[in-house]
Amino acid sequence: MPNNQFKKSELYSFITGKASTAIARRLQKNFKQSGLDITIEQWSVLYHLWKEDGISQQQLCESTFRDKPSITRLVDNLEKLKMVKRVPSKDDRRINMIYLTPEALKLQEQSMQLANQTLNEALVGVTNGQVEIAKEVLQQVYENLKK
Amino acid sequence: MPNNQFKKSELYSFITGKASTAIARRLQKNFKQSGLDITIEQWSVLYHLWKEDGISQQQLCESTFRDKPSITRLVDNLEKLKMVKRVPSKDDRRINMIYLTPEALKLQEQSMQLANQTLNEALVGVTNGQVEIAKEVLQQVYENLKK
DNA sequence: GGCATATAGTTGTTTATGCAACCATAAAGA
DNA sequence: TCTTTATGGTTGCATAAACAACTATATGCC
Structure with a gap:
């Protein structure tokens, strides 16, 4: 049985990766602000x-x-x-x-410190347990599709 | 206290969005295979x-x-x-x-059907409960960073 | 050794992103 | 009304991705 847990209204963010886009933009911004070119x-x-x-x-x-x-x-x-x-x-x-x-x-x-800082900004309000599960899911998705 | 749950070895995938890259590539491939240009x-x-x-x-x-x-x-x-x-x-x-x-x-x-199919391919081996939590985390990340 | 095949890397083309600068129109304020 | 400011959209430039076609070298097999 396929995983049909996605309603239409929720499909978009997952498919287009709005979260990782947001992380990437923020990291780039943090690099720039610290003069990392x-x-x-x-x-x-x-x-x-x-x-x-x-x-x-x-x-x-x-x-x-x-x-x-x-x-x-x-x-x-x-x-x-x-x-x-x-x-x-x-x-x-x-x-x-x-x-x-x-x-x-x-x-x-410096850049690794900025990467960690960016992740901390991203994960405000998220518990360690939730992050653990999210990482597992994303890892599984990657394994399923990397081919 | 910052969320320091990311060890160095795990930081990369989260920051670079390997999972969403994989989803995007698979969806593009599925479009192509169905003649969707x-x-x-x-x-x-x-x-x-x-x-x-x-x-x-x-x-x-x-x-x-x-x-x-x-x-x-x-x-x-x-x-x-x-x-x-x-x-x-x-x-x-x-x-x-x-x-x-x-x-x-x-x-x-056709394209919405392919998008759903792609998500099903992505989520093989992931439970509904895990997906729920992953969605919440990604949504929170987006809210935290969208600015 | 010689040919077929696989692997490592490069190049060309099209599409997309990020950022800054810009133009046109609208709204706000004196 | 006139000027300032905000908003919607476009353009230019640099970087990057996807895909196909290509070159050079290495490996396998006869």
Whole structure:
């Protein structure tokens, strides 16, 4: 039996992701107000490089949930900003390993703090238990559809 | 006290909205497979016009959670596709009232059915109770941040 | 070794977003 | 009435996404 718990009036927000749009806009605004001049998409690439520096573009595709052309261009722009460097792999000449610059390392602490702050702004009035369940649902949705 | 329930490893998906990205991609794919040749952004505009035809671009901004330039261009493209028509208001000459064409009316049933189907695919393995809570959390996030 | 196939990355095109600046009209206030 | 201000909409520019087509290198198989 299909999950028919969505009435028409409630379908829209879920499908169009108004909440995550709102979070993204707020994070971008918080970056800007703190003088952090990167886009949230660029930040999402840096985020994974901070966790593990020197990974391939392909790995960035998987962890950021973006396609190859998107990563090519995000890395292009991050390179122009002198935040990352493409280093051809010696083992496999098809692969670019992406490394952070010292410039990018400096942004980690402040931007992560702003990301956490943004989430706190987003979750005012929501209990820990509710957040736990929401995370489970969103994770399941992702698993169901990522393919 | 701030909500600190997010460990670093969990922050990314929530902030970047991987779940709603996945839903959007799947809906677009389902549209395409059924021969429906519109973008989900265009669909989101039609969605609100199906609920109430003949509203202003400003009203579309509010209901779709998009800014004015975005709506200008979505309406531009929908007009090119002969899905909507701009009709200048007689009462207030600044306002365009947006009306659906018969062409667009024909898409309503099929596309809404595909949207519901997409949500069902997304929510496999999720209980009604969990979905209720997830909706509440996302709604609260939206309220907190929409500004 | 040589050919088919898979993988990593790039490029082109169309569509959409975010922001700032702008134009036209309406409303408010002196 | 005249000026200021607010509102509705458009345009320009930079960034990003989706998709298809492409290049280069690697791998598998005969």
